[in-house]
Amino acid sequence: MKILLTGATGFIGSHVAQALAGHEIVTLGRDLLDPCFRLPASRFDVCVHLAWYVEPGKYLESPLNKDWVEASLRLARNVNCRRLVVTGTCFEYTMSAKRLSEYSSTVPDTLYAQSKLALLRKLEALELSPAWLRIFYQYGPREDSRRLVPHIINSVLRGEPALLTPGEQVRDFLHIEDVASAIATVATGNLTGAVNIGSGVGVTVREIAETIGDITGRRDLIRLGAKPYSSTDPMHVVADNAKLRATGWKPRYDLTTGLRHTVNWWKESA
Secondary structure: OEEEEEOOOOHHHHHHHHHOEOEEEEEEOHHHHOOOOOOOOOOEOEEEEOOOOOOOOOHHHOOHHHHHHHHHHHHHHHOOEOOEEEEOOHHHOOOOOOOEOOOOOOOOOOHHHHHHHHHHHHHHHOOOOOEEEEEOEEEOOOOOOOOHHHHHHHHHHOOOOEEOOOOOOEEOEEEHHHHHHHHHHHHOOOOOEEEEEOOOOOEEHHHHHHHHHHHHOOHHHEEOOOOOOOOOOOOEEOEOOHHHHOOOOOOOOOHHHHHHHHHHHHHHHO
8 A cells, every 4th residue: 555644753752653654655854844845746545644733741632732733634625545544542532431422522621632634524514525534542662751650660760659540540551552553453444433542441540650661670659648749630531443443454462562662762862
């Protein structure tokens, strides 16, 4: 296949590029924000659009989200592509103590998630029928060090306390290589509409932190309860991934093997 991939230098995109090895890949990045940027004239079998603004601590309410909606629409309207695959977010959903399926209600409460959902509705209005990837939580090599898993790993590797909330939040974490293989499966298949990209298994932040503590031999540095819960942080976010699994996809890593692989990567990168 000839594939146009945006965001290929990002955390998710760099792993997706590896997962699509063997296909002919053309990559694009932040040039998409320039209204005068000219897209490649080539015909593509699929466009996998991952590029967006996702700087930790800033992206949820950044006005750049609106810029990316417009850039994404320009891409979708003008690229010569048989099939369109675009990343949304699990936070388009109304959070619930139940597993979230593609049929769950969508009432996003951040500008980031509102912008993602607005883009989907605009693409549907254009009758472009994208495969819409609602990605849950991910972790693994090359993740931004400010995010939860690398923060815990790097703290304990430095011999410093990892200061955390009590850790009862339930999350759906999937190793980044499994996220990438899921995206590659959707990209090279024929699914359309929303597709949840998650493990389908809920784990607590406490379990994640204590597993990292056990792998590194420094559970003594895991300080649960050192920080309060955020009022905007949902307590339960878990995917129903039956639609994804129906393709035959399955993850390579469980939580322990995935965290061990990630810890080893950070050790080697120090």
